[in-house]
Amino acid sequence: MFVAIEDVSFSYPNTQAPALDRFTLDIKKGEVISILGRSGSGKSTILRLLAGLERPKNGRLVIQDETLFDDKTFLQPEKRGIGMVFQDYALFPHMTVGANIMFGLSDMKKADKKKRMREMLELVELEEYEKRYPHQLSGGQQQRVAIARAIAPNPHLILLDEPFSNLDAELQGKIRKDLREILKKANITSIFVTHDEKDAHILADRIVKLKDGKMDFVGRPCDMLDTFRQEAIAESEEVLKSKPVVHV
């Protein structure tokens, strides 16, 4: 398995309920995973645990035979080789688009860094924007820069937290297609969080559904449609049953 998440639990300090409860998932190389779930179900928490921004209570995290976390190890985020696209992009406002993308390319020669940065800009179709600052870009452009920045250091795994939430509907459609193309072109394993089913169906190879910090469903998008239909039918039947019939 390329990425292995084994039995990981976590709760935030000073809270009772676990934000993530005995979560297990294996991911193949190049696979695109989508995490779906209600607000507060623990989606962002999974990403933060993988990235090393939070420390699990127990369990094990492995990427490509390297242990990121277990009883004895905790690899710092900068050593994990994981890229992340934040919900608000977190582009450094004091750096140009070019400098943002080159930030993660530390042990390279200057010329190589430039070259890689240009490749990335080409990939996200923003060649002319190298010298701009983040605040001079539209929301969609910022997002593409954030993706380019995360991909540039060639991470094993890329995490995207609600990548479409700040975009208008039209842009969402376009970016969704772009993103799938970019990810597949670069053959990067990725996990993205969303609360929009449509995103998940179009983009993902597999979907994980979370409920209150627990795994609720995992499978291919088409499998999910079935369970969904069943759920919906069950729900509507219940509604029908409980609804008092009103006679006029």
Add this chain to the structure above:
Amino acid sequence: MQRRLANFNIWTVGAVLIILMLFLPNLTIVTGFFTPSNDNWEHMKEFVLRQFVINSLILTLATAFFTILIGLSLAWLVAQYDFPFRRFLKWALILPLSIPPFIGAYTYHGILNFTGAIQTVLREGFGMELDPAYFDIMNLPGAIFIYTMFLYPYVYTITQVYLSEQSASLIESTRLLGKGPWRTFFQVVLPISRISIIAGASLVVLEVLNDYGVVKYYGIQTFTTAIFQSWFGLGDLDTSIKLAASLMGFVIVILLIEKLLRGRRQYSYFSTKVRPLQLIPLSGWKGFAAAGYGMLILSLGFFIPVIQLVDWTILTFGTIPMEEFMRYVQNSVFVAGLSAILIVAFALIVGNFARMVQGKYTKLLPKLTVLGYSIPGAVIAVAVVTAFVALDGYLAPLYLAIGLETTLVLSVSIVLLLAAYIIRFFAIGYNSIETGYDKIGTNFRDASRLLGAGPTKTFFKVDVPMMKGAIISGFILVFIDVLKEIPLTLILRPFNFDTLSTKAFQYASDEKIMEASQASLLIVGISALAIVIFYKILEKEMD
């Protein structure tokens, strides 16, 4: 704590060391209080301690009352009404803060004494020979007047910002309910601005307890003067420590009262956005009365003393050799600049620690560092000297080993003074830096870590550049506070080391008021400029 153990690194170690360095010296005061007492202390306790307590109480209570009266009324006028010169007064009313109270004290004495401007005009212009006692300002009421005129901006700024935002709709709706301005003031404005008034007034009270210059010059006995007297007059550091501990007890009581009055709500000043508010125009005599009132306070707190200082500076220009004067300027800029840089650097490290740690108790650690600002300078001086003498004691073998003649090295060096400044003014810089960290949040930091940058690279490449505004304002605020500082500098400076403020104070104490004006004017000028720059930065950041 546990979760973040992995982040245990050089930055954490640094932060904890800084916190201990800032906090530990103050413990020497507490332990010193419980050592056996000597005759001086017994004598003081029996005969004079009561008088110190009474004087300090009168000074703090009366000053608190008058600064609230003036600060709140001005804040209310500026926040609610439109009248001539309002825009100018809005920021200019902060300017009295640029005049250290001791400079104001001797300047007013100079204006009012027998050869001063007022009596001279009355005598020579109108042939009036009045009882000089009418013009005597060197007493308790005089000191209260001085403190009020130069400290009211603390209440004014905090309350003004507060009244201009949160409460706007509340006040407007009260007005719509048909209450007049006076009832609005007493039934709504006063109660809702309670927290900001308390925040401002407690700063005023702490400043009054810290003050040495005014009471010394006016010959009023307080805790601070007694600490000096027993230390340097009687050479009795033990008694100073006991006095310092009593004063600290006094301060702790005040802080507790503040906490109690304030309730559970925290009030942070200089932090929120200002939203424009519908001002009520004051027309005719009302407008002029409001403008006149503001101008009167501004004149008493700023223009009159500054004009007098300029006048004296012109009269005495050249009497102090330029070279000598420049040395004071250099010394002042050196100590103020260096301590401001160190404080900002330390504040960045501790602030970074504060936002990364998660444990309930570890979160409290950084809070310890801001205590220093509530501790009067004279107390800190006693604490720092005690701590450094002890430190030199530990290091004595080392000194002898490297061939030094003396074992008092650190405790007679400039390090002592810098350490004291850092303890006293750390909170000022920290406030600003903490706000900066709050504003940028942790996402940029996380992003940087995930792009492979370690904590150190992240700090220098991401955090610091993004906090330029907070860093500059922290630096400016500390710089002017050190520039104006008196008791610490007087006690702890190395032999023959003079700054603008010690020189101004010494000239004034020797009744060379006019000579004192040059150094004073420079202090006031730099501080006023810094205040203006600070508010410009702040305004820009708010947009």
